[in-house]
Amino acid sequence: MGSAVERTDEHVREYLIYRGFTSTLKHLDSEIKTDKEKGFRVDKIIDQLQHFIQNFDLFGLKEYWLYLDRRLFCRLEDVYRPTVNKLRTSLFRYYVINTIQRTQEFFQKQALELQGQVEWREWFILPFIPNPEQNPTFLPYFSRQWADTFLVSLHNFLSVLFQCMHILHGFDAEVQKMTSLTEENEQLRQMLFALQTESRDQREGDEMVHHKLPAYVQNMDRLGDTELPVSNQTSISEPASSQCQQSINQASNQSSHPRHRRIQDHEKERKELFSKPQPQKKGETGEMDLTAENPSEPPDCTSSSSRSCRGGTEGGGLSAEQPFIKLSQEEYGEHHSSIMHCRVDCSGRRVASLDVDGVVKVWSFNPIMQTKATIMSNSPLLSLEWAAKPDRLLLLGSGVGTVRLYDTDTKKNLYEMNIDETHPRILSLACSPSGSSFVCSAAALSRSGSVESVPRLPIPVSGQLLLWDTKTVKQQLQFSLEPEPVAINCTAFNHNGNLLVTGAADGVIRLFDMQRYESVMSWRAHNGEVYSVEFSYDENTVLSIGEDGKFIQWNIHRCGVKQSEQLLPQDATGPFVLSGYSGYKQVQVPRGRLFAFDSEGHHVLTCSSSGGLIYRLTSGEPALESVLLLGGHKAPVVTVDWCSALDCGTCLTASMDGKIKLSTLLAQKT
Known part of the structure; x- marks a missing residue:
């Protein structure tokens, strides 16, 4: 009875928030207390x-x-x-x-x-x-x-x-009924999928007598043929992506474990496949393309012109040294200007992307690529971040000193918070993993009065770092930024929200204790601004990319001590340049995430002029070892993200021409 009342109270709260009845919500909370x-x-x-x-x-x-x-x-x-x-x-x-x-x-x-x-x-x-x-x-x-x-x-x-x-008997009965119907529907869907797969196996077995792919690749290539994307933005010439994602979707509905069961079922065959790499000719990379010219037919490996048995052009081979297999690459092309931010929510179900025109697209890619919502604003939008709990909520920072809380399910604004009129540019947002608060970086206007698109000034502008409560929608405190108030470009929490790391326009990295809300250490990290900063997988180090083009790993237990350092090309660190005919030239300063990690923290995805580039993190010199070029872009990639909760991880690379590529990778076990 008590749990049913709590669930009902929570639903009532969500309804009142959705309708904007804040005064009624306050009365409800006060009466619940008494x-x-x-x-x-x-x-x-x-x-x-x-x-x-x-x-x-x-x-x-x-x-x-x-x-x-x-x-x-x-x-x-x-x-x-x-x-x-x-x-x-x-x-x-x-x-x-x-x-x-x-x-x-x-x-x-x-x-x-x-x-x-x-x-x-x-x-x-x-x-x-x-x-x-x-x-x-x-x-x-x-x-x-x-x-x-x-x-x-x-x-x-x-x-x-x-x-x-x-x-509340009726409410509990409805909840139980919906749960049982959902479970029954999932069982029926799996039965239908198994019957379709069995029928297709029999049909293909009758037609194909000249060659047969390894069993594991066959199973992977068959996943979800009936639900191939048909959108103009989706390449149907490489079906393995949506097929693998379909299997992940089924497994994620069955279990909360981050490794889907279909891959585990084929673990033995997978190891056999990896232990027997395909023979390669001299000069070939050894990539096996899992697609064919006709997506409904298996690739013909008996033909000398077949792409399926020849090496690819961008790495990703099946040799034991390759950490990933590149299954497919799809394109989202709904934006018409350069991308600033592109982020996947924590569940891996939605993507939010923001372009320089201030247009936000919320879209999904599993099982098919589909736009869920389009957000346009009278004021320029500069930053975005997914809320941790619930993950359907999106924080949007503007250039006029406001932050909006947007519900991507109902497609409505829940709140609009006035942050600071003297520091109107909301450069960075980071939501605590607990979901109870978020950090907001606000900066003053540049000397030219512009809010974006021009290189930053040599002298960093003033800024503030604020903590807001997402439940009360009130500012909790303002962090002290020593030695002077400065614009914070990037922020990131550790896994439990006890630590916060920031990178600023003065080149300083600051580490904050979120239990005491104070800076525990800070150090000069880069000559120029810090563009992107993240905690490592084990959270013993912090990694950063700065204006000086360096990718540096810092020991957080010894202030200012480098563990590794590597100079990256300009197309990985910015500012990014897009040149065109008649002397046209577009310059964009980094705004979004410049690097992202895989699920194990051993590999890092960075930007490049033609697509994402994956490195292996090493303990020696050089600190980064190139392992896979994703490619696919005709304009410089300006921000990346890596959804790696499952084996079939998805790399997102967004470029200056408004195109976003989704490269589906399958991690090899070593």
Whole structure:
């Protein structure tokens, strides 16, 4: 009963937030705090009764019991009335025993009410007995056993009473019904999928007699043929991506474990495949393309012109040294200007992308690529971040000092927070993993008055770093930025939100303790601005990319100590340049994430002029070892992200021509 009430209260809160009834929400919260029924939680009711007894509050005890009687007990059948009366008598006796010093006061106030009741007749002598705990009549009531028995009896009585009430019975029934229907639907979907796969296997087995791919590749190539994307933005010449994603979607619905079960089912065949790399000719990279010219037919490996058995042009081979297989690459092309930010939510179901025109697209790619929402604003948008809880909420920072909380399911703004008029540019947003707060970086306008698209000034502009509460929608505090207030370009939390790392326009990295809300260390990290900063997988180091073109790994246990350093090309660190005909030239300063890690933290994805580039992190020199070029872009990539919660991880690379590529990778086991 208590859990049903809590769920209902939460739904009511979400509805009031959705409708914008903030004053009603405040009244609801205040009344919940003073709720005498304690949300039908028996333990809370027992605690309240004991609180009255321990504080000698006889009036409060009587009023509370009368309330329970009017609200609950009076609705019971007459057969239960003697039980209620016995519990009431025991409650008052429990009060008398625990307040023996005030027994005379009790009987003076209750004399008129109790003198005619047989069960209280002999109790009037209690105040006049020198040692009542030794009297045979009252001895049992002074024992701990009687008190425990009474409290357990009252607890059980209330529990049974609440279980028999039908206030929220319909709600619980609907929840259980929806759960069972969802489970049944999933089982039927899996049965249908298995039948389709079996039928297609039989048909393909009859048609294909000249060659057969390894079993594991066959199974992977068949996943979800009936749900291939047909959008103009989706390449259907490489079906393995949506096929693999379909299997992941099924596994994620069955289990909360981040490794999907379909890959585990084929683990043995997978190892056999990897242990027997395909023979390569001299000069070939050894990449096996899992697609064919006709997506409905298996690739013909007997032909000398077949791409399926020849090396690819961008790495990703099947040799034991390759950490990933590049399954496919799809394109999202709904933007018409350069991308600034592109982020996947924590569940891997949605992507939010923001271009320099201030247009935000919310879209999904599993099982097919589809735009869910388009957000346009009168004021320029400069930053975005997914909320951690619930992950359907999106934070949008503007160039006029506001942050919006947007619900991507209902496609409505929930709140618009006025951050700071003197620092209107919201450069970075980071939501705490707990979901209760977010950090907001606000900066002043540049000297030219522009809010974006021009190289930053040599002298960093002023800025603030603020902490906001997402529930109360109020600013909690302003962080101290030493040695002077400066614009913070990038922010990142560790896995539990206890640490926050920031990179600033003055080239300084600052590490904040979020338990004490203060900076624990800071150091000069780059000559120029810090563009992007992240915690390592083990959180013992911080990695950063700066204006000086360096990728540096810092030891957070020893302030300012480098563990590794490597100089990257300009197309990985920015500023990014796009040249065109007649001397056209577009320059973009980095705004979004410049690097992202895989699920194990051993590999890092960076930007390049023609697509994403994956490096292996090493402990020696050089710090980065190139392993795979994703390619596919005709304009410089300006921001990246890596959704790696599952084996079929998806790399997102966004470029200056507004194109976003989704490269689906399969991690090889070593």
